[in-house]
Amino acid sequence: MTLFVQNPRGLESLVAGRATRDGAGVKLMRVLTGEWQQRLDPFLMLDQFGSNDPKDYGAGFPDHPHRGFETVTYMIAGRMRHQDSTGAQGLLQNGGVQWMTAGRGVIHSEMPEQEEGVMEGFQLWLNLPSHQKMCTPCYKDIQSDSIPEVSTPEGVQVRIISGHSHGVTGAMDRPVSAYPTDPLYLDLHFSGDQTFSQPLASTHNAFVYVYRGTLQVLSASGEAQDVPLHRMGVLRNEGDGVTLRASSGARALLIAGSPLGEPIAQYGPFVMNTRDELMQAVEDFQTGRFGH
Ligand code: FE2
Numbered sequence: 464m465t466l467f468v469q470n471p472r473g474l475e476s477l478v479a480g481r482a483t484r485d486g487a488g489v490k491l492m493r494v495l496t497g498e499w500q501q502r503l504d505p506f507l508m509l510d511q512f513g514s515n516d517p518k519d520y521g522a523g524f525p526d527h528p529h530r531g532f533e534t535v536t537y538m539i540a541g542r543m544r545h546q547d548s549t550g551a552q553g554l555l556q557n558g559g560v561q562w563m564t565a566g567r568g569v570i571h572s573e574m575p576e577q578e579e580g581v582m583e584g585f586q587l588w589l590n591l592p593s594h595q596k597m598c599t600p601c602y603k604d605i606q607s608d609s610i611p612e613v614s615t616p617e618g619v620q621v622r623i624i625s626g627h628s629h630g631v632t633g634a635m636d637r638p639v640s641a642y643p644t645d646p647l648y649l650d651l652h653f654s655g656d657q658t659f660s661q662p663l664a665s666t667h668n669a670f671v672y673v674y675r676g677t678l679q680v681l682s683a684s685g686e687a688q689d690v691p692l693h694r695m696g697v698l699r700n701e702g703d704g705v706t707l708r709a710s711s712g713a714r715a716l717l718i719a720g721s722p723l724g725e726p727i728a729q730y731g732p733f734v735m736n737t738r739d740e741l742m743q744a745v746e747d748f749q750t751g752r753f754g755h
Pocket residue numbers: 524527529534571573
Protein backbone atom coordinates (compact mmCIF):
# COMPACT_ATOMS: atom_id res chain seq x y z
CA MET A 464 0.00 0.00 0.00
CA THR A 465 1.81 3.14 -1.18
CA LEU A 466 -1.25 5.36 -1.26
CA PHE A 467 0.09 7.91 1.18
CA VAL A 468 3.81 7.76 0.41
CA GLN A 469 4.85 9.02 -3.03
CA ASN A 470 8.48 9.70 -2.39
CA PRO A 471 9.92 7.18 0.10
CA ARG A 472 13.23 7.61 1.92
CA GLY A 473 16.31 5.70 0.92
CA LEU A 474 18.66 3.80 3.19
CA GLU A 475 21.58 5.88 4.46
CA SER A 476 23.61 3.35 6.46
CA LEU A 477 23.56 -0.10 7.98
CA VAL A 478 24.70 -0.51 11.56
CA ALA A 479 25.69 -3.74 13.28
CA GLY A 480 25.22 -3.77 17.02
CA ARG A 481 28.07 -4.10 19.49
CA ALA A 482 27.94 -7.06 21.87
CA THR A 483 28.23 -5.98 25.49
CA ARG A 484 26.99 -6.70 29.01
CA ASP A 485 25.15 -4.32 31.29
CA GLY A 486 23.40 -4.36 34.65
CA ALA A 487 24.74 -7.30 36.66
CA GLY A 488 26.04 -8.98 33.50
CA VAL A 489 23.08 -9.22 31.13
CA LYS A 490 24.28 -10.10 27.64
CA LEU A 491 22.97 -7.69 25.06
CA MET A 492 23.57 -6.07 21.69
CA ARG A 493 23.91 -2.28 21.81
CA VAL A 494 22.44 -1.34 18.45
CA LEU A 495 22.26 2.43 18.80
CA THR A 496 25.49 3.54 20.45
CA GLY A 497 26.82 6.93 21.57
CA GLU A 498 28.25 7.80 18.18
CA TRP A 499 24.74 7.78 16.69
CA GLN A 500 23.14 10.10 19.27
CA GLN A 501 23.54 13.26 17.20
CA ARG A 502 22.44 11.68 13.94
CA LEU A 503 19.45 9.93 15.50
CA ASP A 504 18.45 12.68 17.97
CA PRO A 505 16.14 12.32 20.03
CA PHE A 506 17.12 8.63 20.42
CA LEU A 507 20.06 7.98 22.73
CA MET A 508 20.35 4.21 22.80
CA LEU A 509 18.77 0.98 21.59
CA ASP A 510 19.68 -2.32 23.23
CA GLN A 511 18.48 -5.68 21.99
CA PHE A 512 18.56 -8.71 24.27
CA GLY A 513 17.62 -12.24 23.33
CA SER A 514 18.73 -15.53 24.83
CA ASN A 515 17.38 -18.83 26.06
CA ASP A 516 20.33 -19.25 28.43
CA PRO A 517 19.55 -17.95 31.95
CA LYS A 518 23.27 -17.26 32.44
CA ASP A 519 22.88 -14.48 29.86
CA TYR A 520 20.02 -12.69 31.60
CA GLY A 521 19.42 -14.11 35.09
CA ALA A 522 21.43 -11.48 36.99
CA GLY A 523 19.18 -8.72 35.69
CA PHE A 524 19.57 -5.02 36.37
CA PRO A 525 19.71 -4.40 40.14
CA ASP A 526 19.11 -0.91 41.59
CA HIS A 527 20.42 1.84 39.32
CA PRO A 528 19.48 5.49 38.69
CA HIS A 529 18.28 7.41 35.63
CA ARG A 530 17.82 11.14 35.07
CA GLY A 531 16.90 13.35 32.12
CA PHE A 532 15.27 11.01 29.57
CA GLU A 533 12.78 8.19 29.01
CA THR A 534 13.35 4.44 28.83
CA VAL A 535 11.01 2.34 26.70
CA THR A 536 11.28 -1.40 27.32
CA TYR A 537 9.50 -3.70 24.88
CA MET A 538 9.40 -7.33 25.93
CA ILE A 539 8.97 -9.76 23.04
CA ALA A 540 9.23 -12.81 25.27
CA GLY A 541 9.90 -13.28 28.96
CA ARG A 542 9.01 -11.68 32.27
CA MET A 543 10.75 -8.82 34.04
CA ARG A 544 9.76 -7.15 37.29
CA HIS A 545 10.59 -3.53 37.93
CA GLN A 546 10.61 -1.82 41.29
CA ASP A 547 11.59 1.72 42.04
CA SER A 548 12.56 4.10 44.81
CA THR A 549 8.98 5.39 45.22
CA GLY A 550 7.71 1.87 45.94
CA ALA A 551 6.05 1.49 42.54
CA GLN A 552 6.39 -1.83 40.81
CA GLY A 553 5.10 -3.71 37.81
CA LEU A 554 5.54 -6.85 35.76
CA LEU A 555 6.56 -6.57 32.15
CA GLN A 556 5.82 -9.64 30.05
CA ASN A 557 5.34 -11.14 26.59
CA GLY A 558 4.53 -8.33 24.18
CA GLY A 559 4.16 -5.62 26.83
CA VAL A 560 5.84 -2.23 27.13
CA GLN A 561 7.05 -0.16 30.03
CA TRP A 562 7.39 3.53 29.22
CA MET A 563 9.30 5.26 32.00
CA THR A 564 9.84 9.00 32.16
CA ALA A 565 12.84 9.24 34.48
CA GLY A 566 12.65 13.03 34.69
CA ARG A 567 14.55 14.35 37.72
CA GLY A 568 15.42 10.87 38.83
CA VAL A 569 14.46 7.38 39.86
CA ILE A 570 16.38 4.45 41.21
CA HIS A 571 14.92 1.22 39.96
CA SER A 572 15.66 -2.43 39.35
CA GLU A 573 14.69 -4.53 36.36
CA MET A 574 14.91 -8.20 37.30
CA PRO A 575 13.96 -11.32 35.30
CA GLU A 576 11.13 -13.30 36.86
CA GLN A 577 11.98 -16.54 35.14
CA GLU A 578 14.71 -19.12 35.61
CA GLU A 579 14.47 -20.72 32.19
CA GLY A 580 13.15 -20.12 28.71
CA VAL A 581 13.59 -17.26 26.29
CA MET A 582 14.07 -13.65 27.34
CA GLU A 583 13.89 -11.32 24.35
CA GLY A 584 13.23 -7.64 23.93
CA PHE A 585 14.45 -4.11 23.48
CA GLN A 586 15.21 -1.03 25.51
CA LEU A 587 15.13 2.33 23.77
CA TRP A 588 16.30 5.57 25.40
CA LEU A 589 14.42 8.66 24.28
CA ASN A 590 15.67 12.09 25.23
CA LEU A 591 13.60 14.72 27.01
CA PRO A 592 13.76 18.42 26.09
CA SER A 593 15.72 20.59 28.53
CA HIS A 594 12.58 21.97 30.18
CA GLN A 595 11.36 18.45 31.03
CA LYS A 596 14.57 16.83 32.19
CA MET A 597 13.71 17.60 35.83
CA CYS A 598 10.01 16.68 35.63
CA THR A 599 8.32 14.35 38.11
CA PRO A 600 9.16 10.73 37.22
CA CYS A 601 6.33 8.51 35.97
CA TYR A 602 5.73 5.07 34.49
CA LYS A 603 3.24 3.64 32.12
CA ASP A 604 2.94 -0.14 32.05
CA ILE A 605 1.21 -1.27 28.87
CA GLN A 606 0.16 -4.91 28.75
CA SER A 607 0.33 -6.64 25.39
CA ASP A 608 -3.44 -6.68 24.83
CA SER A 609 -3.54 -2.90 25.34
CA ILE A 610 -1.19 -2.21 22.43
CA PRO A 611 -3.30 -1.17 19.42
CA GLU A 612 -2.82 -3.28 16.30
CA VAL A 613 -3.82 -2.79 12.71
CA SER A 614 -3.64 -5.10 9.72
CA THR A 615 -2.85 -3.24 6.50
CA PRO A 616 -4.74 -4.11 3.29
CA GLU A 617 -1.68 -6.17 2.27
CA GLY A 618 -1.84 -8.04 5.58
CA VAL A 619 1.11 -6.58 7.47
CA GLN A 620 0.37 -6.70 11.21
CA VAL A 621 1.37 -3.44 12.88
CA ARG A 622 1.68 -3.04 16.65
CA ILE A 623 1.55 0.66 17.44
CA ILE A 624 3.43 1.41 20.64
CA SER A 625 3.58 5.14 20.01
CA GLY A 626 2.41 7.48 17.28
CA HIS A 627 -0.12 6.74 14.54
CA SER A 628 -0.26 4.26 11.68
CA HIS A 629 -2.98 3.53 9.13
CA GLY A 630 -5.50 5.60 11.05
CA VAL A 631 -4.85 3.92 14.38
CA THR A 632 -3.48 5.71 17.44
CA GLY A 633 -0.75 4.05 19.48
CA ALA A 634 -0.68 3.09 23.15
CA MET A 635 1.30 6.25 23.93
CA ASP A 636 -0.48 9.26 22.50
CA ARG A 637 0.82 12.52 23.91
CA PRO A 638 0.41 16.04 22.56
CA VAL A 639 3.38 17.19 20.49
CA SER A 640 3.15 20.52 22.31
CA ALA A 641 4.11 18.72 25.53
CA TYR A 642 6.42 16.04 24.04
CA PRO A 643 8.12 17.64 21.03
CA THR A 644 10.04 14.44 20.15
CA ASP A 645 6.73 13.11 18.72
CA PRO A 646 7.93 9.47 18.83
CA LEU A 647 6.71 6.84 16.40
CA TYR A 648 7.37 3.26 17.57
CA LEU A 649 5.97 0.46 15.41
CA ASP A 650 6.54 -3.30 15.48
CA LEU A 651 5.90 -4.75 12.00
CA HIS A 652 5.09 -8.42 11.34
CA PHE A 653 5.14 -9.58 7.72
CA SER A 654 3.24 -12.76 6.80
CA GLY A 655 3.88 -12.95 3.05
CA ASP A 656 5.68 -11.04 0.33
CA GLN A 657 4.33 -7.65 1.39
CA THR A 658 5.13 -3.96 1.36
CA PHE A 659 4.43 -1.49 4.13
CA SER A 660 4.38 2.28 3.87
CA GLN A 661 4.41 4.87 6.62
CA PRO A 662 4.28 8.64 6.09
CA LEU A 663 7.10 10.45 7.93
CA ALA A 664 8.07 14.11 8.08
CA SER A 665 11.48 14.44 6.39
CA THR A 666 12.73 16.34 9.46
CA HIS A 667 12.13 13.33 11.72
CA ASN A 668 15.10 11.05 12.24
CA ALA A 669 14.14 7.44 11.55
CA PHE A 670 15.53 3.93 11.53
CA VAL A 671 14.45 0.32 11.24
CA TYR A 672 15.77 -2.63 13.22
CA VAL A 673 15.23 -6.13 11.79
CA TYR A 674 14.80 -8.89 14.40
CA ARG A 675 13.44 -11.72 12.23
CA GLY A 676 14.25 -12.38 8.58
CA THR A 677 15.38 -9.50 6.38
CA LEU A 678 13.69 -6.56 4.70
CA GLN A 679 14.25 -4.07 1.93
CA VAL A 680 13.93 -0.31 1.87
CA LEU A 681 12.30 0.78 -1.40
CA SER A 682 13.52 4.27 -2.27
CA ALA A 683 11.92 6.80 -4.60
CA SER A 684 14.31 5.84 -7.41
CA GLY A 685 12.90 2.32 -7.28
CA GLU A 686 16.04 0.93 -5.72
CA ALA A 687 15.62 -1.89 -3.17
CA GLN A 688 18.24 -1.83 -0.42
CA ASP A 689 18.58 -4.80 1.93
CA VAL A 690 18.54 -4.52 5.70
CA PRO A 691 19.76 -7.91 6.99
CA LEU A 692 18.82 -9.58 10.26
CA HIS A 693 20.06 -7.83 13.41
CA ARG A 694 20.97 -4.63 11.60
CA MET A 695 19.78 -1.09 12.13
CA GLY A 696 19.00 0.66 8.87
CA VAL A 697 19.29 4.44 9.24
CA LEU A 698 16.90 6.16 6.84
CA ARG A 699 17.72 9.33 4.92
CA ASN A 700 15.94 12.54 5.89
CA GLU A 701 14.08 13.06 2.63
CA GLY A 702 10.75 12.49 0.91
CA ASP A 703 7.41 11.94 2.59
CA GLY A 704 7.74 8.53 4.24
CA VAL A 705 9.20 5.08 4.09
CA THR A 706 8.28 1.95 2.12
CA LEU A 707 9.52 -1.43 3.30
CA ARG A 708 9.22 -4.84 1.67
CA ALA A 709 9.72 -8.20 3.33
CA SER A 710 8.68 -11.80 3.08
CA SER A 711 6.86 -14.10 5.44
CA GLY A 712 8.14 -14.21 8.98
CA ALA A 713 10.10 -10.96 8.89
CA ARG A 714 9.71 -8.65 11.86
CA ALA A 715 11.14 -5.20 12.37
CA LEU A 716 10.86 -2.10 14.51
CA LEU A 717 10.28 1.22 12.77
CA ILE A 718 11.22 4.11 15.04
CA ALA A 719 11.13 7.84 14.25
CA GLY A 720 11.13 11.12 16.14
CA SER A 721 11.62 14.84 15.85
CA PRO A 722 15.15 15.93 16.83
CA LEU A 723 15.51 18.22 19.84
CA GLY A 724 18.63 19.94 18.51
CA GLU A 725 19.94 20.49 22.05
CA PRO A 726 23.40 19.66 23.45
CA ILE A 727 23.62 16.07 24.73
CA ALA A 728 25.73 15.51 27.85
CA GLN A 729 25.78 11.92 29.08
CA TYR A 730 27.40 10.25 32.04
CA GLY A 731 26.18 6.67 32.20
CA PRO A 732 22.49 6.70 33.18
CA PHE A 733 22.27 10.51 33.35
CA VAL A 734 21.59 12.49 30.17
CA MET A 735 21.48 16.26 30.52
CA ASN A 736 22.46 19.30 28.44
CA THR A 737 25.60 20.43 30.24
CA ARG A 738 28.51 19.05 32.24
CA ASP A 739 27.42 21.08 35.29
CA GLU A 740 24.01 19.40 35.19
CA LEU A 741 25.71 16.00 35.07
CA MET A 742 27.83 16.86 38.10
CA GLN A 743 24.66 17.95 39.89
CA ALA A 744 23.02 14.63 38.95
CA VAL A 745 25.92 12.64 40.41
CA GLU A 746 25.84 14.73 43.58
CA ASP A 747 22.07 14.38 43.94
CA PHE A 748 22.34 10.62 43.49
CA GLN A 749 25.20 10.27 45.97
CA THR A 750 23.41 12.37 48.58
CA GLY A 751 20.21 10.35 48.31
CA ARG A 752 18.07 12.91 46.49
CA PHE A 753 16.84 10.26 44.04
CA GLY A 754 14.98 8.45 46.82
CA HIS A 755 15.88 5.54 49.13
FE1 FE2 B 1 16.91 1.16 34.07
